[in-house]
Amino acid sequence: MWKIAIIDDDRQVLQGMKNAIPWEELHAEWAGEALNGQDGLEMIRAEKPDIVITDIYMPVMNGLDMIEQLRSDCFEGRIIILSGYSDFEYARQALRLNVSDYLSKPISLPTLKEVLGQTINGLMEDEERKLRQDEWEERIKRLAPIMEKEWIKGAISGTLGELYKQDEDVAVPYRYWTSTQHAVIGIDIVRNERVGSVSLSDLNLFRFAVRNIACEVAAGFFAHFEYTELHGTHSALLVHPDQHTDVKAAEVQLLQLGKQIKDAVESYLKLKLKIGIGGIKSCWKEIPDSTEEAFRAIDWKSHPLEPGADIYGIGNTAEKKQTQLIRPVKFYQELGAAIKAGQETLACQLADDFAGQLSGPDEPDSEYLQLLAREISAIMAYSMYEVGTVLDEICPSEVHDQEWASIATVQQLTSWLKDKITSICSSRQWKGNGKHRQAVDFMIQYIHDHYPKDITLADLADKVFISRNYLSHIFKSITGDSFNTYLTRVRMEKAKELLMERKMLVYEVAEKVGYQNVPYFSTLFKKYSGMNPTDLVKS
Template structure:
């Protein structure tokens, strides 16, 4: 079993070095993965390293230990906190009992006392881990799934097997409250290739389902059930825009469950519908979003509306279910999958055609499906036909080999154009974000959350495409932009440093000076003097 990860936070580096050297970390089952000299740096490390324990002093520059503890409790509830405090600060620290600090320790630190303290915290972590991974409890929980009759009804809904005229009757009979006004489907896929020891894939999936109930179902009005090995949510929304918040919540959950349980989970968010009878289309979209993990990565949430060219229904509709695999391969742009799906589709057509008339009918239906697929994805099928003027006439006359070659050719070209459309949308989003920064960098509250809210996209999606396209995170870009403006103002004006800090969005003069020095290696005043001398 891996050691628990620890981060040390103290503005005196000699204190950090002393703690590192005096404690037998390995024997305690612990591992120091990082250290920081203030709360701001500590938060950056926590996001990057995802520790189990944070040991922090109270008095530090920029952000003290109590403010750090508040932020950890808000954003990383699973992190255990140990606070060091001087005698004159002890009463002040005890007043913060609502912060749920695990342990308070008075300075100077005694190695024996700290070791005992760490043992107590480790025992708490062991109990939490045991609670989450206890096989027997998971087996008992598996026996206590949702009522079968409700689950069957939900499965029928997402498969599109409930008539619109009948679902109200079933909702009432099964005591299910689904009022909307909008609905959305989310699918959580747990990888079977990353399973902790002494756990089966099925039990791991059940563990993930339990955590979804505890951490997501309570935040939204929704129904949860297991289907085809995945956890599925049917969610009621007050507005279509609420899917942005939903995507961010699911994205944070995927990262948390990987770190705590070791499960690799991908969440797919389907399109919004205004009638529960159409929830099957949202479910198809959610499943399609999950399949995009091969492009966008696992341990995250993927919103189908954010990766298609426009916020409309996907090209894959219920009447095209027979061509689902081919359309999926086109979306992914995988030429090998396109060829394999084409072979299966052509074999299906030939296998079901007992007469020439049937063959012509099937191939004409296939052409119609291509037209609908392109229309719903805002591309023109005629662009891929070359000199073929009437595919409804020409395609049914193709032999098996020619038909396969033609399908592979047009499908491959469609995949390339869809990828180009997605990339174009990504570039537009990045340019929009850069324009927002250029126009509003001086606003103190300008942040990743605010920019995403303005553009109407989730943090998860925007952060991933921004990093992929630019090579840096959005937060780093915003900071660099502000610092470059500040450097120019320092050279072009006689304003004091604190005033320049306010002009680029930093109301705290000390923090502005800290960020500036981190960027340029010297303080604002020294930067001005150095440039003037040169």
């Protein structure tokens, strides 16, 4: 209910206004009355009405002085002046005091009703605006940790855009980065028989447990550290040796930390780890170099820091130069997403773009290219594993070994990768007649073009002239997914992309990908990705 107060030194006016206002129709109630500005001021302070109707000429304190005092008190209600005097100076002062309306006595009932209706509509708009503002602020506050984590992940993996690489863009809790050293410890869960036999949910539990152990151990060595999960079974622990710490002493400290993490994980979780230790960097913008060094050290295994312990570092200058030829983290993530979605054209385009980065006068040697092929195979295997497909069933591992050995140029690597992409995507297609494949290709393209809209299988069945039930069978045979599952995955992938851009709120992203019901969107998003866009930050 909207509260309305009336202030006038004429009792007849007070009573007449109380009787004339259509209280129920306006969803309003009487809040109080006064015969002068002073009493009106005290009443308004006590009752806090939404609307004040006041005269100007009154004893003790006139209406304008009362309004000025109310504005000094930060009174935010609407004020309507109802005066028997039409004076320009009064109107000018009223305008300065942010008065909603200036009416002359006598006033007709229709005019009074119209003015109060407009005033209440304005109050409702203000209230809605404030609610939206509060909601946006709350959502921004709740999303801040996710945005912060993504910024950290980008800073570690090297995927930060140039606009986010300035010292002033470092989040307040991490401003200390500008005055410390930095080093990355790369952690890779060995995909042995035990790890390879577990479900994806169990593998994610392993990753979560490794994270907890690594952070607990790191807390005994460094006051500040950050942990982020990368692609597949890879994760990174970023630590910050004091700027005055001797490099040799810091390297010993890093080795001890790596050993304790590895021993603790093997002891408590019975999991094997490979540990890579990147170089110590003096500037936070060089952190991705340390990340690449850490994982290249694991891949090369050429400089073991602890005999027989699967802990490696970067040895000589030639090796360090080789690790900096390319940063494939972003490429791996994009390639994995394209393969999971069965987007053969996009995946091949990514392969060509990656080849462009590798090509040039300093083209990598065959050993490095074969290393990339092994890594890419692991990424493809993990990406397919996440959607319930085993890569070895399509491309046996012994075939991989033979193919890797024949790669000596960037062109050969690209051809091998594009052949694998085609094999993976075509393996999921139903070997029906050309008409059926064309129908499913049309459906897939239609889904990607119209995913924000209300798409149904019945609608598409009409477009391709195939019965709904038969089309459902064909679609699942060719893609490996039901129509609804595929549509949901496309929407969720796009939602994840939009959320990571940090330009939209969760409800806006939901609407953008075709969901008006935000709670339902959140439920689907959590089921698909394991994260709730609105509740994850509470944990």
